[in-house]
Amino acid sequence: MIAPRRFLPSIPSLLALEAVDRLGSASAAAEELSLTQSAISRQLKAMEEQLGVDLIQRNQMRLNLTPAAKEYVQVARSSLSQLARASLKLKANPTGxxxxxxxxxxxxxxxxxxxxxxxxxxxxxxxxxxxxxxxxxxxxxxxxxxxxxxxxxxxxxxxxxxxxREDVLPVCAPDLLPTQNDDPDWLLSAPLLHLETRPDAWERWFAVQGRSVSGISGMLFDQFSTMGQATIHGLGVALLPTYLIENDLKTGKLVLAWNGPSVSLGDFFLVWxxxxxxxxxxxxxxxxxxxxxxxx
Structure with missing residues (x-):
């Protein structure tokens, strides 16, 4: 149920209050909203009369909101932003x-x-x-x-x-692969690449291979796309998802750094x-x- 009308100030009044809080003066708020200072003052006065509380602490240099109004304007700002986003969604697709x-x-x-x-x-x-x-x-x-x-x-x-499920495999550029690579321990001395959102990926991968390691260092990336390109260009060995590297493995841009089973580090979900x-x-x-x- 929507609140009674007396508790719902007009949008122009809310915009005036939000602008005064953010900009600190009626003149600055008036300029941003393309209004006169007197119009801003009227909007604020009307809101104070409607709500029955003082919202503004007035001095010669700056308009400040009362502590209660400061809390109120945070909610108002969020509501105005949500309304603006809803309007954009409606404009983007008016028929659905x-x-x-x-x-x-x-x-x-x-x-x-x-x-x-x-x-x-x-x-x-x-x-x-x-x-x-x-x-x-x-x-x-x-x-x-x-x-x-x-x-x-x-x-x-x-x-x-x-x-x-996301399954990953260790891959590298062909030139980085040593002649003797029948033991995954060679990776412990290789330059290993890391993803920020999978900080323990290599430790978990080695654990699946039956090896306990910690403190693995190396280049850090924020996205698979940049880490994948770095791998192709020979900067190191990376754990990359199978769905991401299928074509690069087929074309020979990447090779398996260890011919073992893929390892799962987690799952993808749709959440709402x-x-x-x-x-x-x-x-x-x-x-x-x-x-x-x-x-x-």
């Missing part, structure tokens, strides 16, 4: 819904993107907006409807749809907040994704 989806760069480019044309064909009423995030996040702090996260079922307050009702665009995308998973 839109889905703001956070993706992981490598997975989004190499697994999801090639399949999205099928979703667009089957659901032309839905606009999918993609943005990348390298790490999991709280939905309360972001504008996404859903996200592709990697890891395990460790995030609270979300629904999970398992997509696929439990605190929100599932929108129709999200429901359509989730159902389509389940079909894609069954075909993969």
């Amino acid at each position: 819904g839109s889905l703001n989806l956070s993706i992981l760069p490598a997975f989004g480019m190499h697994w999801l993107a090639p399949r999205l044309q099928d979703f667009a064909r089957k659901h032309p009423e839905v606009t999918v907006n993609l943005n990348t995030r390298l790490r999991p996040f709280e939905f309360e702090n972001e504008h996404f409807d859903a996200a592709i996260h990697f890891g395990g079922r460790t995030w609270a307050g979300v629904n999970y749809l398992p997509i696929m 907040p439990q605190s929100r009702a599932e929108s129709e665009p999200l429901r359509s995308f989730r159902t389509w994704l389940q079909d894609q998973i069954s075909l993969a």
Whole structure:
């Protein structure tokens, strides 16, 4: 239920209050909002009368919000931002819904993107907006409807749809591979490349091979794409996902640094907040994704 009208100030009043808080003066707020200073003052006065509380501490040099108003304007600023984003979504797709989806760069480019044309064909009423995030996040702090996260079922307050397991293999440029490579211990003296979001990947890989190692150092990357290119150009050995290196292995740009089984470091999930009702665009995308998973 929407609150009674008397508790809902007008948007012009909220914009005036937010601008005064951020800029510190009625003149600066007036310039930003293309209003006069007197118009700003009237908006603030009207809000004070409507709410029955003082919002502004006035002095000769600067307008300051009262402590209570400071807390209030934070909520107002967030609400105005949400309303602006909702308006952009409506403008982007006035005939249907839109889905703001956070993706992981490598997975989004190499697994999801090639399949999205099928979703667009089957659901032309839905606009999918993609943005990348390298790490999991709280939905309360972001504008996404859903996200592709990697890891395990460790995030609270979300629904999970398992997509696929990430299997990695140690690979390197052909010139980096020694003649005697029948023992994975040669990798302990090789330049090993690391991904920020998988900081213990090599330790876990060696553990699967029956070797306990720690404190492995080497070049650090924030994305698989740049680490993959560094590997191709001979900068070191990397643990890269199988879905990412299939073509490079076929063409000989990369070779296996150790011919052992792939190792899983985690899983990809579609996650969406439990605190929100599932929108129709999200429901359509989730159902389509389940079909894609069954075909993969």
